[in-house]
Structures are given as structure tokens and as C-alpha cells.
Amino acid sequence: MLAKINSAGLHGLDGYPVCVQVDESNGLPRSVIVGNVSANVREALDRCTVAMKNAELPLPPKRLTINLQPADRRKDGSGFDLPILLGMLLSLGLVACSPPEDYGFFGEVGLDGEIRHVRGALSLVTALQEAGLQGAVVPEEDAAEASVVEGMDIIGVRSISDLRSLLSSEESFRSFQRGRGGQREESEPEKIPDFSDVRGQSFSVRAALIAAAGKHNLLLSGPAGSGKSMIAKRIPGILPPLSRKEDIEITKLYSIAGMLPKGRALYGKRPFRSPHHSITSTALLGGSGPGGIVPGELPLALNGVLFLDELPLFSKSSIEGLRQPMEDRFLVIQRLSGSFRYPADCLLIAAMNPCPCGHFPDRRRCHCTPSQIRSYQRGISKPILERMDLCVEVSPVSYEDARSRGRGISSERLREDVIRAREIQRERFRGLPIRCNSEMGIGEIERFCTLREKEESFMRRIFQLKQLSMRTYHKLLKTARTIADLSGEAEIGIPQLSEAVSYRSLEERLFGEEAAL
């Protein structure tokens, strides 16, 4: 008898429907898997036959042919174990009734008959739903994640015996314990360090607030020990709460990367990725690794923060690789096996020392020569610098600040401001494909950052004084827009513009003549 089971495979971030066909016929007892499968899928046959033996299910001397449709696509992963096993049981008549046609199956099978976790459950179930199915039978470990997809009937199974009792009759399929399906597990709030630990540094903290409010990329430059990393690590704590859509995007990605905490339905927090500066371009962006394509640090920072500490020490190729994805907010990786598209939408925070020894401009401690300082700063690519909306010089911590008892502004208060500003931005960009001020293009800037006459003439004077480029001018307007949103102003005024100017001058000076103070 021929059995057909619905399943799904993974391609990059998305799943695609696969039909597993198992046919039993008379002949020499030999089993084959066809349909352009990888070695990993071929192994499924061994796992399934041993699992059946250990579950005391007889494997009659029959010829079994297993086909994975569509056959023109390369299939990989251990998720096809369960549909293959089920197909074998069905075709051999070892289960009482066949499952409803609008249900899909995936899961890995162990030799002891246990059904184990697979990566990318969320993407797989989404693909099944898009293919018109009503429900899915998944490993119990993945049931919570799979049930994030609304409108799908998710059944979690733990072992072959579970599967057999599920399919013992139509009634049992209907009444089978759905487990935790449908419930969303409340994730424990992660402890993100609080901004109130930061002493002094009100200028840099303010810049961090603006960066978070408008999703402006931020470069912190300052001497060693001035608290650059401290500030960066606290930024995820002041970003607005995740929307369900954003959370699902993150969960999909982390599930495929195999980084989703066990039993967690949704990832539930904004990622904070801080790769070491020795990272290669492939590890930063993503590439092929064991088990298919592996997302890199940039895609993994999705909707969160990518923190590059010691920016000048990163290799040129890895930093230059960030240019296109930062502009387009997605990343395409091309390999022989196909091209993969990842969202790459994150807040980029970078930190750097002003010179190789890290003490400049304190000339009592820094003995770097001007040319050393220049070549160190030249290590940063100009195009990346141009994508930094805010460039801030962090001051060394003074004794008074270090010893002061007073606490800084708490993350909670900053976050309230950020949420309010984001709310204004959401209203503003309703119906547009952008979410934040930093994403505005020229057209949007002209529409939303209009200046009155007084401000216009003020900007003209600034333009001449600071010898700004047009690109910098636009960034100033975007930053000023966010500052105005933070204070709830409808129009950009001179105070907002002049504050925006104070977060800017680094870019111009960095490559110019003047470095000394």
C-alpha cells in the first residue's frame, strides 16, 4: 500500500512543503530512499528500522521505496525521520488508521523510539500552514514553539508508542492530549544591567537614549575604562518591548540556528550580540556550516543590538561586509546550494579607543605619535562611519563621578522616553515601509523634517561653520527629528538641531588633519 505523509524542509529561514511517499511491494527485502536527499536524510532509514525493532514492531520482508517530493530540491536535516517512520508504519499496516490529510509531520527519531527536537519548528509549521494544512504533529519539545503559529492544531508526541496511540482510532486522534499547545510560556525576564550604574557620562547616556529612540547607529569613542562597553551593554534594556511580529522573526532565526532555549515558545527578548574583533566576515554575516546555512552575528542581532567593541581592530573585509546589509536591512548570502535571504535589522553600536594605547587625549599617559593615532583611526572604514548617525566622544571618568553616591538615570525611565518616541514614529510612518527615524530616505526627510525659516537660516550658518557634507546634513536632520520626538515637539527647533550637531563632529575630524586636543 502507498502512504503519503505531509512534511516540510528548510531553506534558509523559510520552510517549504515536502511530501514523503512510502511504498511497500513484494521483492527482495531492501529499502531505499530517493528524492535528492543528503546523507543525513538517508540515515533516517537506519534510525527508523532500528526504532521499529526496539518498539517491538515487526518489519516484514518487503521491499520499501521512500520518495521525498519535490525531488528536484536538495533535502537535508533530521526532521524527515518522523514522516518516514509514519509512512513505513502506514504502508505496512502497523497503525490502525491513517492521519487526516491536512496534518503535517516532522521530528527526529532515536533508536529507542523517542521523537526528538528539530531546528526551525516555527518555520516548518508556517510552511505547512501556507501549504493549506490545518495541523501538525511535532516532537513534544517543539510543541510550544510550533504553537506560536496561530490557527494550527499542534500535537506533541514523545515516542513511537505516543504516535501509535494517537493513530489508534479517529476518536483518539481527536481527543489526544494537546499538551502545552496553544499556551505561551512566560519567559523569565532576563537581567539586563541598568543605566543607573553608569556614573557621570550624562552626555553619552543621552546619546544612547537618542540612539535607542530613533534606532540610530552609535559610535562611542573614548579612553580605556571610560565605560563605553558598560553603556553599550545597557542599551537593550531601554529598547521598547518586542512586538509579537518581531519576536516571531527572532524566534524563527534562533530556532534555525539551534539557539532557542529549550522549551521556550518565543525567544522573548531583544538579542545582544557582541562578537570578538577576530571574527571573520563569514561568521559575522553567515555562511554554510554543519547542517546547512548558518546565520552570522549580524542576522542574529535581529531587532536587537550588534555591539562591535574595538571597531578599528575588526578585519577590513568583515566590516566592509556590513555596508550593504546596513543600508538595505537584509542580507543575501549566495552559495552553490542556493541564495539565502536573512533580515538584518539591528541597532549597531560600536566602540573604539582613540589611539593604540587607549589614553589619548591624556598626553601624560599617551605617548602615541600623531601618525600612529592617525593610522589607528584610519583602520575604520569611512563608509561604515558614514552609516553612524551619532558619533560620541566619551570622557574619562572623573574622581567625583566615580566616588559619587548618586545613581544615574534608571533604565526604566529612559525606556519610557524611548517608548513614547517610538510611538510617535509609528504614527508618523503609518503605511510606510519604515519604522524609525533612522530609516528615513531623502523623500521622507523632506516630508517629515521640514524646517521653519528661522531654523533654516540657523542650519545654513552651521553648514558653513562646520563645513558639512550633504550626507551629514541629512543625518543631522534625522537625529534632530528623534530629539524632537523625545521631547514631544511636533516641529524641529533650534535646540534640537544644536544638540544634534554636538553628536556629530567626530566623523569630519577623524580623517582630517586635527587629532590633538
Place this chain on the structure above:
Amino acid sequence: MRGGFERSFSERFPIREITPLDPEFPERLRQIPDCPSCLYLRGELPSDLSPSVSIIGARDGSPYGREIAEAFAGALAGRGVSIVSGMARGIDTAGHWGALKGGGRTYAVLGCGADICYPRSNYELYERIAEQGGILSEFPAGTAPLPANFVRRNRLISGLSDAVLVIEAKERSGTSITVGHALEQGKQVFALPGRITDHLSFGCNQLIRQGAELLSCVEDVLSFLHLEREGELLLLPPKEGELSKLQRKVFSALDTKSIHIEELSRLLGLPTEKLSGILLELELLGFSESPKCAYYRRRCFQKTADRGEMEKRDGAEGPCNISKDLLGF
């Protein structure tokens, strides 16, 4: 590729060769020991008739030193004094720019061929000097900027001038070599005094102790050059009276050394977002400047009208376009 660039460059801007046998060879150089056998030149030679002063100092000069160099060069150039320097980073660059902005003539003596711009970051300056003065070198076109060349060229900087102004110098530096040549050639040396703790002023303070003239105002130099001093001082401190109360409060907290906005905010008890607005107002008024993001300092002198810049703007950007065409921008 590079060779091609240089060839087309020198075809377009011919480098002239002048020997002591030519009548136009600078008389001042004929007087010095070890007179160069040939000078390579882009632009023109400094006139023997007009007074000439060189401004020299450290490559990593402080913003204070650079401001003094620029202001003094501007004031002197405005009175018809030629400004000679070496086009190095820091004080030299500030001196040249000051002279250009003051609408005077300025001359750069290079340690490489006159067709090479070194350092490259000074490309715009190099072009402007070539048309508002001259680029001189004793090395033939194409000579690389080797360290030994710079030591040699220092004697020409002092040789071409009547007085040498030392703005900022460390204890031992290229500046002290130039000063040594100047003394050997019998030129007057002025040194800008500094704080005894400033390592950038060690050299200058030492020179003053050894008998160099103390540089306290432009008029010192003018009277040495027997030039009439006008009624009013050439460089004026900023007029605080023009400022509002709050602006004056912020201005009084500024120093000629750069201070981080964080520290200002602590000193004045004002939040940084408010402070940055006032600091920008002061900057627009010419009372302060921001040499680096978040760092602010007060200016020593009121910003004078930028004559060179204005001419450049009126004259539809002559030199910049030529160089851009050449580089294929």
C-alpha cells in the same frame, strides 16, 4: 600608475629650476652657508623686498598653538609679510592657512620634490599655496619624502625669513634644528611662552631662557621688521560684553585647553543637552570652537574675517576644480 599621475601633473604645472646664477634667486639664500645649488619651484619665489617670517612648531601642536599660529600668520600676512613654513601637519599647516586666509603670500619649503604633496592630507593647502605663493624644494621633482631631506630643508626655512616664530616645540624636535640654523644664519628667533608643565612648551621656554625674544603679540614682530604698527591691536580678545548672561557664564568656564562637555556640565550644573546649544551659539559667534566631538575650548582671539576664503568664494573655485579634473573625480 603613480608615475603616470606624477608625469601628467608636472606637465600641467611645470616645475621651474632656479640656480644661484639666476638673478631672481632669493638674495636671502645666497647669504646662508650651504646655499642650495638649485631650487625647484612651483608658483613664485618670495620677494627679496618684502619682509618674511617663518612660523614653525610641533606636528601635534595643541589647538591653542594652532590658533595662535593661524592668527599671527593672518595678521602678519595682512601687513604684507610673507609667511614661510614647511607644510608639515600641526603648527606649519595652521601658519600657512592663516596667511592664506589673511590674504597674504605664503611659501612652503618641502623635504620632497615640489611636485609631491606631503602629507597628503594637506592637498587643498598645497594647491592654494601654489597659487598664492610658492612651493619650494631643493630636491628634484619626484624625490620621495625621506626623513633626512626634512632635516636638510629646515635650513632653507630659516634662511628664507628675517625672523623665526617658534609656536610650540617639545624639548628635542625638528624645530630645534631649524632654530639652530636660524641662529647660525643670524636670524631673530621669537618663542611663544607656555606653561612650565606643558610638554609642548618645554622647547619654547628653553629658547626664551637662552635668550630668544618672547613672543607676546604681533606688534613685537612688526616692530622688529620696522613696520608701522597701526593704532589698534591687530588681534583682539573676544568681547564678552556682546554675550548674554548665560552665554557669558558658559564662556567663563571654558579654557584655551579643550574641556569635555561632561566636565562643563558638572562645573556649571547645566544638563548637557542644554549646554550643547549654548556652546554652539558661542561657536557661531566666534567665541569658542570644538576641536573634537564633545570637547570645547575658548578662542584666544576674535575670529577675523576670512579674506582668502571670501576671495575664493567670489572667484568661482579656481584651483580646486583643476585638481579635481586631474585626479579624475
